[in-house]
Amino acid sequence: MSEELAGLSLAAAAAGIASRELSPVELTQAALDRIQALDPRLNAFITVSGESALAAARAAEGAIAAGYHLGPLHGIPLALKDLIATRGERTTGGSRILADHVPDEDATVTARLRRAGAIFVGKLNMHEFAYGVTTNNPHYGPARNPWNLDRSPGGSSGGSGAAVAARLCQGALGTDTGCSVRLPAAYNGISGLRPSIGRVSNHGVGTLAWTLDTVGPMCRTAEDCALVLGAIAGHDARDRQTLAAPVPDYRDELRHGLDGVRVAVIEDFSLAGLHPDVAGCAARALDDLRAGGAVVREVAMRDLEPSISALLTIDIAEPSAYHAEWLRTRAGEYGDDVRTLLEAGELYLATHYIQAQRYRTLLRDQLLGVLRDAEAIVTPTVPFTAPPVEAVEVELPTGETLDVIPAVMRYNALPPLGGLPALSLPCGFDGEGLPVGLQVIGRPFDEATVLRIGHRYQQETDWHARSPAL
Amino acid sequence: MARPTVTEEMVEQLARLAELELDADRRAAVAEALDGLLGDAAEVNRFMAGRREVGPAVRFDHPTLEDDGA
Numbered sequence: 001m002s003e004e005l006a007g008l009s010l011a012a013a014a015a016g017i018a019s020r021e022l023s024p025v026e027l028t029q030a031a032l033d034r035i036q037a038l039d040p041r042l043n044a045f046i047t048v049s050g051e052s053a054l055a056a057a058r059a060a061e062g063a064i065a066a067g068y069h070l071g072p073l074h075g076i077p078l079a080l081k082d083l084i085a086t087r088g089e090r091t092t093g094g095s096r097i098l099a100d101h102v103p104d105e106d107a108t109v110t111a112r113l114r115r116a117g118a119i120f121v122g123k124l125n126m127h128e129f130a131y132g133v134t135t136n137n138p139h140y141g142p143a144r145n146p147w148n149l150d151r152s153p154g155g156s157s158g159g160s161g162a163a164v165a166a167r168l169c170q171g172a173l174g175t176d177t178g179c180s181v182r183l184p185a186a187y188n189g190i191s192g193l194r195p196s197i198g199r200v201s202n203h204g205v206g207t208l209a210w211t212l213d214t215v216g217p218m219c220r221t222a223e224d225c226a227l228v229l230g231a232i233a234g235h236d237a238r239d240r241q242t243l244a245a246p247v248p249d250y251r252d253e254l255r256h257g258l259d260g261v262r263v264a265v266i267e268d269f270s271l272a273g274l275h276p277d278v279a280g281c282a283a284r285a286l287d288d289l290r291a292g293g294a295v296v297r298e299v300a301m302r303d304l305e306p307s308i309s310a311l312l313t314i315d316i317a318e319p320s321a322y323h324a325e326w327l328r329t330r331a332g333e334y335g336d337d338v339r340t341l342l343e344a345g346e347l348y349l350a351t352h353y354i355q356a357q358r359y360r361t362l363l364r365d366q367l368l369g370v371l372r373d374a375e376a377i378v379t380p381t382v383p384f385t386a387p388p389v390e391a392v393e394v395e396l397p398t399g400e401t402l403d404v405i406p407a408v409m410r411y412n413a414l415p416p417l418g419g420l421p422a423l424s425l426p427c428g429f430d431g432e433g434l435p436v437g438l439q440v441i442g443r444p445f446d447e448a449t450v451l452r453i454g455h456r457y458q459q460e461t462d463w464h465a466r467s468p469a470l
Numbered sequence: 471m472a473r474p475t476v477t478e479e480m481v482e483q484l485a486r487l488a489e490l491e492l493d494a495d496r497r498a499a500v501a502e503a504l505d506g507l508l509g510d511a512a513e514v515n516r517f518m519a520g521r522r523e524v525g526p527a528v529r530f531d532h533p534t535l536e537d538d539g540a
Contacts, residue, residue, distance in 0.1 A: 211527075306517045309510035316507055328490065336499070343496060344504040347484040352511040355518040357526035362518075364527060403506070419527075 003167075005030035007467065010170040010224035014072035017064065024064070024075025024119065027170075028057035031077040031121050035168045038470055043143050044153075044163040046082045046092055048122040053077065056119045063117075072227045072251075074117030079169045081157050082123040083130055084215065085204035086110055093206045094126040094156075096139045096333045097326055107204025108239065109173060109215050109232045116231040121169050125159030130175055130208045131319055131338045132156055133183055133408050134389070138335035142389050145187060146468040147434055151386040154184035154408075156208075160218045161188035165435075166470055171219035171228055177208045178315050179412035181216040182424035186381035186437025189426040191454060191464060192218040193225045196445045197419040198243045200229070201236035209318035211357070212311075212416045221464050222423060222454030226250035229447060243445060253448040254455040259293035261453065264374035267298045273410070275384045275397050281428030281436040282380045285457070289378070292456050296378075299370050304414075306359055308406050311413040313348070313356035320345030337392075360417045367418040371443045376453055379411040381424040381437030411439055421447045423454045426463040435463075473512055476505035 005027050008016065016022030032050050039045050060075040085091050085103035087110070092098045106114065113120075125143040127135050135143040135158025143158040145151040146166040153162040157174025161184025164172050174181040176194040185192025193216045200215045207213060217228035230251060235244040265271065265286065271279055290296050320327070323342050331339060370377060387394050387404065394407045415422035420441050427438035438457075442450035458464050474480075478497040481504065485492045492500060518524070 303517070306514045309513045312507065313511045313514055339496075340499045340503045343485075343490065343492060343500045344507055346488045346490050347481065347500070347504055348508075348511065352508075352515065354526055355515045356511070358518050358521070358524045359514050360527035361524050362521070406510070417527075 002030040002033045006034045006167040008170065009220045010076055010227055011072070011221065013076055013170050014227065017075045018069060018072070020064065024057040024060040025054065027075065028053050028077045028119050028121065031169050035121065038166055038168065041144065041149060041470070042146055042162050042166055043141050044125055044159040044166065044168060045079070045122045046094070046125050046140050046159070047090060049089060049120055052089070053119050053121045060117055060119065070117035073113065073231055076118050076171070077121045077169045078113060078118045079122050079124050079160070079163055079172045080110065080120060081126050081160050081172070081174050083126060083175055083206040084110055084173055086120065086123065089123065091123065094128045094130070094137050094140060097330055099139070103204070105204065108201035108236045110204065112232050124157070124163055124172060127156035127158065128335050128338045129206065129323070130156040130177060130180060131341060133179060133405055135159060136389060144389060145386050146470055147189065148386070148432070150388055151434065152187065152389050152391065154187035154386065156180040157184050157218065161185055161190060161192070164188070164190045164218050164220060165468060167467060171217060171224050173215055173228070174218045175205060176214050176216050176416070177212045178311050178416055179408055181218055182381050182412055182422060182437070182439060183408050185218055185424040187386040187435065189435030189463070189466065190218060190220055191222050191225050191423065191425050192216060193229060193423045193447065193451070194415055194421060195229065195233065195447055196421045198241045199421070199445060199447060200232050201239040201242050203236055203238040207322050209315050211318065212314060221458055222425065222451050223251065223254055225423070226254060226451045226455070229451070245445070248448045250448055250451055254452050256452055257293055258289065258453065258456045261294045261376070261449070262374040263289055263294045263296045263453070264299045264370050264377045265296060266377065266379065267300045269301065269304060270379045273383060273397060274380060275430065277430035278380050278383060278385065278436050282438060285427040285438045286378065288457060288460055289453070292460055294453070299374070301366055301370065303362065303366070307363060307413045307417060308409045310356040310359040311409055311417055312406060313352050316341060316345040317348050317353040363414070364418040367414065367420060375442065375449050377441040379439045379441070381411060381439040382408050383410055385430045385432070385434035385436060415441050420444060421450050423450045425454045425457060428463055473508065476501045476508060
């Protein structure tokens, strides 16, 4: 019974709670049982909050029985990346420096989920300070991919990806600066949304790079992501980047079909230079979208080559500015990889950073040009599948060996540089049984269309419904 | 002009300018990392050279009456 409950998607669990056929206490207990059984192997959690979760679940159950149902997240077990502040509960940022940090207030996203009635079962493992793509954390141990425990769950929200894929909770929040929601979503075979910059408040969320950071849902399905996004999106006076505009009813938008939706595939880029299994999965996914009514066409884009370098330049300089004080007072408490990047970032020239920010303008204009004649751009999320846990380099299909950070950025770099929303969806498996991700990039603040494309795709396929044998 | 390989001595000088203390082990690690990273940055520099009409994608957010609690 416990496994059956843990296997429910967020939307299915919400329907059960709304009809009072499902108990939030039993659902939360099922999640906690599964965490206890499986997390020693996955290391997806830094902190498990069993007692407070059960207390919140009992309160939710009582409120719902009394007729106070707050909506689809009421009584649903979720978990938060440990970069997101939780009042009275330690929030480490995956670091030793903040190992004992207990915030005295919630992040805005935490508060909004609490108000929606969500139950927090714990805080999730991550790459230290979100500064990396592996979740090979030197302080809390490496998180592992539930599809193959020797493989990486990706990062920096690797614990979020592993926990959702292993059915340890119905959904999670991650953060995405360069790739950190979408990469672990792809590696772990789940759905993960990077919202537009300004759609979701970053208040109370640890900073990696101010001009790139976002918070996004990581769930089993696009529909589940829509439900979580609906609760966390919207203007926040404490984050002045957030847009003061109404938040659509994302779930309601899912009911529209794909007929006539225009999907752009970037010529000599979207399907080039991939592992053959990834290329095959992406090509089949495009066929599925066509069969669903979408109009898929190739578009030409130029000058994409500097995108990875531009993203890395910004994502080196801004973290060094944020960490400047700790780097001078507590440098020995960082893990080696993060410390080296932070120190290197101190030595960049100002013009390096400005040129990268100027490149963003050029790239964004070009992406918006494509998106004038298409509702979405589709690429794979990553050109390959999850590498070994300790890998710092990967071999590309071309035979070239590349550091894992630039290697994962080929497609991931475009949405953050453009400030655009992007959803990673499971679209198949490679020959070793590892998940493959498809990325759907949308217009600024049009998360609704991106989620709709994902939802309709998931109505016709079952990749999202498959779960790892653990 | 070709960009030279980043050496520990260069890192030592740059770190002093940045008022950042790095011991010999750190200088070696940073030199290796920085050499690759500056190669990336140089790619963007070359690409943007001459495109003087393009400004950076950074914006300032202005407080509103609502933000100020009015």
